[in-house]
């Protein structure tokens with residue numbers, strides 16, 4: 293399990309429920325490593341500023357992570373974490389590897405502006 | 407403003423910061439440690455550490471650092487993670503330590519903020535970040551199963567992380583700008599003997615190429631002046647470090663590369679501020695050295711606090 297203060301997604305049913313009942317969702321799928329930790333940190337910091345967005349992390353090594361790994365938008369990804377932004381259940385943006393707070397903020401403002 | 411006054415504020419929770427925390431909190435000082443991420447520092451991204459004494463078979467970096475952290479907490483260090491220090495300001499015998507959200511007050515500060523990996527600055531690096539360009543073999547290695555990859559830089563980090571990659575990849579081409587390898591001999595020997603490795607010394611990386619993902623790199627043989635393309639699916643970058651010292655600019659004296667200069671007690675020119683570990687100006691950057699310097703600083707802090715009657 294990831295050692296963060298974010299809510300975790302742990303199985304397929306949770307993903308389904310999360311995406312069906314929330315319009316704006318960001319899921320960061322990774323491990324407790326140096327490329328992922330800064331992204332988890334930025335998410336923890338940004339979460340209170342974006343109450344209309346659901347922030348979740350997900351362990352890259354659990355079976356349910358196949359959902360993120362198997363997304364066509366992640367097909368070319370070769371760096372952890374895989375971070376995916378969903379609007380009404382559809383992928384609107386996905387990034388691979390470390391992103392800083394500024395880059396994440398820019399994406400959140402772009403994809404979840406309404 | 408956080409109204410508590412700490413005896414010691416430590417900036418950075420890598421080996422240096424956590425060692426300083428263990429020593430100063432064992433002296434029963436009120437100690438706060440701030441890290442901009444999660445404690446662990448550079449070793450937390452290293453698969454196997456073989457030269458830190460006490461572990462005859464080597465140890466995993468994350469495990470080692472979680473032991474450091476537990477030991478510091480056991481003696482009462484207050485650890486706050488995801489707090490990046492932006493500025494340190496000495497004011498009337500106290501130190502103000504600023505983060506984005508809070509200001510902390512301390513009687514002394516130990517800076518142990520380490521360094522961050524340098525980027526290559528070649529065409530393709532940004533475009534393929536996460537799509538073939540990686541700065542962490544331990545994190546991304548498993549994604550390169552049976553692939554040909556390049557490791558740029560043949561210092562200790564490059565060779566050590568290259569060795570970790572060998573578990574997964576089909577082959578590694580090591581690219582080194584200098585005509586020789588500047589790394590521990592045991593690593594050189596093990597890697598040179600491995601049939602999956604190939605070394606190109608005196609070569610300069612010119613570009614990283616591909617469509618959706620990395621497909622090749624272009625390198626120049628510096629002696630012959632010839633360029634060639636090498637097919638690889640991944641490029642792992644280990645070309646040196648930049649010190650995390652910007653927040654001390656104007657307060658500490660920095661060397662030409664930005665590392666912090668100190669006296670032999672690890673103190674900078676401002677009494678009560680110390681710098682230890684990789685961020686300090688010196689030749690050798692290793693965990694043992696970081697811990698040793700932190701020990702010296704912690705004892706100097708104890709003596710300093712006595713002189714100011716704390």
Ligand SMILES: Cc1cc2nc3c(=O)[nH]c(=O)nc-3n(C[C@H](O)[C@H](O)[C@H](O)COP(=O)(O)OP(=O)(O)OC[C@H]3O[C@@H](n4cnc5c(N)ncnc54)[C@H](O)[C@@H]3O)c2cc1C
Nearest residue numbers: 418420421422441442447448491519520683684691692693
């Ligand atoms: C790939 C690799 C392999 C290595 N292998 C070995 C090995 O086998 N043996 C060995 O002895 N050494 C090894 N080293 C070197 C060793 O990791 C370093 O010498 C050691 O980590 C230095 O410790 P430090 O505490 O000074 O810095 P770091 O480990 O860099 O820790 C600094 C900490 O400060 C935090 N920080 C930075 N800026 C701020 C800020 N503004 N505010 C708050 N916090 C901040 C960072 O988040 C980090 O946690 C290796 C290094 C690398 C890169």
